[in-house]
Amino acid sequence: MMKKVTFVLFALLLTVTGANAQFSETMKRSEVHGSFEFDGYYYLPDNTLGITDSSINGGNFAFNGFGNIIYTLGRFSAGLSYQAYLPPISGYDSQLEGQGIPYMWAKYTGEKFTFTVGNFYEQFGIGLTLRAYEEWTLGYDNSINGARVTYEPVKGLMLKGVYGVQRYYWEKWKPNTRGIVKGFDAEVDFNQVIKSMENSKFKLSIGGSAVSKYQAEDPSSKYKLPRNVSNVGGRINMGIGNFIVYSEYAWKVNDPSAVNNYIYKDGEALVVTLSYSTKGFGFFGMFKRLDNMSYRSDREVTSNALDINFLPPNTEIHNYMLTAMYPYSTQPNGEIGFQLQLNYKIPRKSKLGGKYGMGISVNYSQVNNIVRNPPNDSTPVGELKWEKYTMGWSSPFFKFGKPVFWQDFNIRINKKFSKKFKATFMYMYQTYDKWVNQQHVERDTMVYANIGVVDMTYKFTSKSALRWELQGFWSQQEYGSWAAMLLEYTISPHWFFSFTDQFNYSNPATHEKIHYYNFSFGYTLRTTRIAFTYGRQREGIVCVGGVCRPVPASDGFTLTITSSF
Amino acid sequence: MLSIDDARSMQKVLPYVRGHDWQMEVLLDPNGDFKRAMNVNLIPHTFLLDGTGKVVYQHTSYYEGLEDQLYEIIKKIAAGEKIPTH
Known part of the structure; x- marks a missing residue:
């Protein structure tokens, strides 16, 4: 009897520990990770900037924040993102106000298949037909809510399919509102698929995509609007030795929308890039042409939302305070441009290179309007008056039209002088059409500027360093000239303290000769960073990838906390 | 090094890296999947x-x-x- 009891107990114990082991085994394989960010503002009145208590109107606080959680168990993963804009920081779209979980997904990753349901991001090629992405600094998110499947039958052949509706701030999708997006993409990398090409110096991959949107007809519209609009594209990437040529072309059928003033013209986009690179030398060239290529899942929307495709800019991204004063904003209705970029490293121990070598980069980019002729040759057409023609315009493909929207020539030199001291020198000449880039009403608002930057870093010890930037922006237009400087002291890996000032010393209006100063400090511990800022924000525009949002002038405190685990 | 360049600037990465004579392996994350999976909020992030x-x-x-x-x-x-x- 005793024996039996012991045995039962033993068996019970075994089962329990067995289940336990299985459970803990599962727990061992499963992982939870996440991250969060908090960007809080406290606005202060500032007479110099024309901000008073009554204009703040009790709205002293603003905050943008998010929290992400990702759970992984072997081939299975799931996640969600909580976001809050209560209310959004000034300059973010007011439609963002609110909080909730706009992003939730589950994914299975198999040997050849992956399945995602819920919200996801995706990109076909460079995005001329489809790109769903998120940019926190813009408050931009056009993620798709639906299903996504990828299938890789053999290594080097990738097939993708997506189906769903896009995020539109906090608005839930309902029938007869915004459209439904369907997309298919295939890409073949011949160097992986064909065995004999594996080690070939000739690299080749080809891709193609087809995207379609369906949006119900608006019965109140005076136009007969197409319900289905497709956008198809092809791309080819070739590498021969040190050369790489990439081209992508997309063609969109007629898509009358608020962005193109309801014209029935087809749209097209072409991007061609060429690069040559070898040790210490890199060349990059790009040609781009867009013609009536805005493609959104709601034809009525003109704000930064619901883009299905992405139109890549061919301009340089600038990071210094004054070189980023006038950033480029992509013109989906039509632009033609190119970019040339050279990177060269003068070797160490040469006459110019010195002990550490010297880096030089030269960049030129230009964007023009496309040439627009009336679709019917006998009718005269005034510039940008094309909205009165049903078919919009006809446009010679390779012709550069007027005006020049953007022009940027810049040269940058990086030099390390000693173990303790290094510097970057930059000169830039910029032409900027404020009217097209910022949708101002007045015409003839070209800005021409010469910009200079000296950026020096001095290392006191292996941990502490001082960075000192001096910048000048010389222009006769708009606000006139600016001077700026930055002082930043860092103690790695934890602390930073910085002071910046941008002074609009030659503003034509005396009371606008303003100092925009900022004091900030921050502490970083591994993946957690806390930063605190007090100061003034100048009015301007911030762009990421040619997508822009305005930034109004403000004064106040900022607290940023970011962390991940 | 893992570059966050998306597909629009991908083609610029090689001439940039070679032009600066950086002697390291550079990988790309065009759709940002890896960045999201690793919970990267700020750039750069070192692992x-x-x-x-x-x-x-x-x-x-x-x-x-x-x-x-x-x-x-x-x-x-x-x-x-x-x-x-x-």
Whole structure:
């Protein structure tokens, strides 16, 4: 009897520990990770900037924040993102106000298949037909809510399919509102698929995509609007030795929308890039042409939302305070441009290179309007008056039209002088059409500027360093000239303290000769960073990838906390 | 190094890296999947992996001199010592 009891107990114990082991085994394989960010503002009145208590109107606080959680168990993963804009920081779209979980997904990753349901991001090629992405600094998110499947039958052949509706701030999708997006993409990398090409110096991959949107007809519209609009594209990437040529072309059928003033013209986009690179030398060239290529899942929307495709800019991204004063904003209705970029490293121990070598980069980019002729040759057409023609315009493909929207020539030199001291020198000449880039009403608002930057870093010890930037922006237009400087002291890996000032010393209006100063400090511990800022924000525009949002002038405190685990 | 360049600037990465004579392996994350999977909020973000591929140290943002501290941490891990918690 005793024996039996012991045995039962033993068996019970075994089962329990067995289940336990299985459970803990599962727990061992499963992982939870996440991250969060908090960007809080406290606005202060500032007479110099024309901000008073009554204009703040009790709205002293603003905050943008998010929290992400990702759970992984072997081939299975799931996640969600909580976001809050209560209310959004000034300059973010007011439609963002609110909080909730706009992003939730589950994914299975198999040997050849992956399945995602819920919200996801995706990109076909460079995005001329489809790109769903998120940019926190813009408050931009056009993620798709639906299903996504990828299938890789053999290594080097990738097939993708997506189906769903896009995020539109906090608005839930309902029938007869915004459209439904369907997309298919295939890409073949011949160097992986064909065995004999594996080690070939000739690299080749080809891709193609087809995207379609369906949006119900608006019965109140005076136009007969197409319900289905497709956008198809092809791309080819070739590498021969040190050369790489990439081209992508997309063609969109007629898509009358608020962005193109309801014209029935087809749209097209072409991007061609060429690069040559070898040790210490890199060349990059790009040609781009867009013609009536805005493609959104709601034809009525003109704000930064619901883009299905992405139109890549061919301009340089600038990071210094004054070189980023006038950033480029992509013109989906039509632009033609190119970019040339050279990177060269003068070797160490040469006459110019010195002990550490010297880096030089030269960049030129230009964007023009496309040439627009009336679709019917006998009718005269005034510039940008094309909205009165049903078919919009006809446009010679390779012709550069007027005006020049953007022009940027810049040269940058990086030099390390000693173990303790290094510097970057930059000169830039910029032409900027404020009217097209910022949708101002007045015409003839070209800005021409010469910009200079000296950026020096001095290392006191292996941990502490001082960075000192001096910048000048010389222009006769708009606000006139600016001077700026930055002082930043860092103690790695934890602390930073910085002071910046941008002074609009030659503003034509005396009371606008303003100092925009900022004091900030921050502490970083591994993946957690806390930063605190007090100061003034100048009015301007911030762009990421040619997508822009305005930034109004403000004064106040900022607290940023970011962390991940 | 993992570049966050998306597909629009991908073609610029190679001439940039070679033009600056950077002698390291550079990978691309065009759709940002890896960045999201690793919960990267700020750029740059440094991960230090051990021989088995496990993340043993992470750091967000960069200040002058971080590379020296990373080197110290790598030496400690190689010697089987514990790395400081801060």
